[in-house]
Amino acid sequence: xxxxxxxxxxxxxxxxxxxxxxxxxxxxxxxxxxxxxxxxxxxxxxxxxxxxxxxxxxxxxxxxxxxxxxxxxxxxxxxxxxxxxxxxxxxxxxxxxxxxxxxxxxxxxxxxxxxxxxxxxxxxxxxxxxxxxxxxxxxxxxxxxxxxxxxxxxxxxxxxxxxxxxxxxxxxxxxxxxxxxxxxxxxxxxxxxxxxxxxxxxxxxxxxxxxxxxxxxxxxxxxxxxxxxxxxxxxxxxxxxxxxxxxxxxxxxxxxxxxxxxxxxxxxxxxxxxxxxxxxxxxxxxxxxxxxxxxxxxxxxxxxxxxxxxxxxxxxxxxxxxxxxxxxxxxxxxxxxxxxxxxxxxxxxxxxxxxxxxxxx
Ligand code: URA
Numbered sequence: 001x002x003x004x005x006x007x008x009x010x011x012x013x014x015x016x017x018x019x020x021x022x023x024x025x026x027x028x029x030x031x032x033x034x035x036x037x038x039x040x041x042x043x044x045x046x047x048x049x050x051x052x053x054x055x056x057x058x059x060x061x062x063x064x065x066x067x068x069x070x071x072x073x074x075x076x077x078x079x080x081x082x083x084x085x086x087x088x089x090x091x092x093x094x095x096x097x098x099x100x101x102x103x104x105x106x107x108x109x110x111x112x113x114x115x116x117x118x119x120x121x122x123x124x125x126x127x128x129x130x131x132x133x134x135x136x137x138x139x140x141x142x143x144x145x146x147x148x149x150x151x152x153x154x155x156x157x158x159x160x161x162x163x164x165x166x167x168x169x170x171x172x173x174x175x176x177x178x179x180x181x182x183x184x185x186x187x188x189x190x191x192x193x194x195x196x197x198x199x200x201x202x203x204x205x206x207x208x209x210x211x212x213x214x215x216x217x218x219x220x221x222x223x224x225x226x227x228x229x230x231x232x233x234x235x236x237x238x239x240x241x242x243x244x245x246x247x248x249x250x251x252x253x254x255x256x257x258x259x260x261x262x263x264x265x266x267x268x269x270x271x272x273x274x275x276x277x278x279x280x281x282x283x284x285x286x287x288x289x290x291x292x293x294x295x296x297x298x299x300x301x302x303x304x305x306x307x308x309x310x311x312x313x314x315x316x317x318x319x320x321x322x323x324x325x326x327x328x329x330x331x332x333x334x335x336x337x338x339x340x341x342x343x344x345x346x347x348x349x350x351x352x353x354x355x356x357x358x359x360x361x
Pocket of ligand 1: 213214215216217220225226227228229231232253
């Protein structure tokens with residue numbers, strides 16, 4: 001059962017948070033929602049007590065109202081700049097522990113920028129915020145609860161037993177062996193002619209998140225490893241920003257052979273589709289994060305989702321629910337990491353979209 005910690009400043013948002021708590025009770029048991037750290041025993045290290053309370057939760061909701069950023073103490077110093085400030089300690093601990101932290105904006109407050117925050121709270125500015133409007137309060141809290149519950153399915157993913165892991169590894173190896181022998185592939189002659197390797201993918205056979213890119217580049221085809229060229233460096237950086245390593249996720253592509261320096265053709269995409277489907281069936285991720293237009297279109301079409309006619313400029317960063325044979329999943333369309341190589345300004349956008357994946361870590 002998911003545990004939610006509501007972090008707030010009384011002076012700033014007590015009324016809103018009371019209302020938020022009441023609405024959350026429609027979705028979660030009261031003993032799963034923590035609002036105040038009571039009874040800090042005399043003599044106890046309060047930083048340690050607060051950190052412990054945060055560490056016991058899965059999700060921290062940081063309520064941000066109109067005065068959150070500016071409230072001062074008796075000496076007229078900004079409370080947020082005091083490193084003994086409870087609000088700051090709790091949020092900073094949750095960020096450091098890589099918890100799911102959701103800024104919850106109340107009272108028509110805007111999200112503070114990183115420059116307005118003390119160093120240890122700066123990563124908060126990149127967390128996707130939820131606004132609770134006065135009129136649509138109940139609806140907005142329902143949506144927030146949905147988001148928290150989607151996170152729960154992934155949080156609930158336990159470590160697989162060694163037998164499951166062994167079975168998954170063997171099944172992935174079988175996909176690779178079948179691909180090596182797939183001489184009917186439209187890209188097989190090109191592979192052989194250039195002494196390229198097929199590139200199935202790599203990572204955790206039981207990952208919660210599978211990333212699907214476009215096609216292996218030349219570097220990938222000469223090494224047989226996925227995302228090892230410049231796009232791979234961007235991908236590694238994005239993963240690190242949300243506390244992940246390659247070994248935590250699974251990486252693959254829509255095409256499992258290098259097509260040359262060009263886009264995948266529909267015929268090639270159809271040929272590799274059953275291989276990609278097998279990878280998904282084996283790994284059974286909670287999230288399929290598509291990288292770039294081709295992977296997004298492939299997954300939306302494959303799942304027959306209404307979004308299939310949408311452009312990536314509109315769909316990127318959305319959490320799209322879908323059903324697979326093993327249960328409910330989310331498709332999260334992301335721009336391809338290579339887009340950052342052509343347009344460096346795109347990096348912040350990509351990073352913000354990657355932040356959404358924290359829901360499933
Ligand atoms: N681009 C991709 O889409 N996949 C790779 O593996 C490498 C670059």
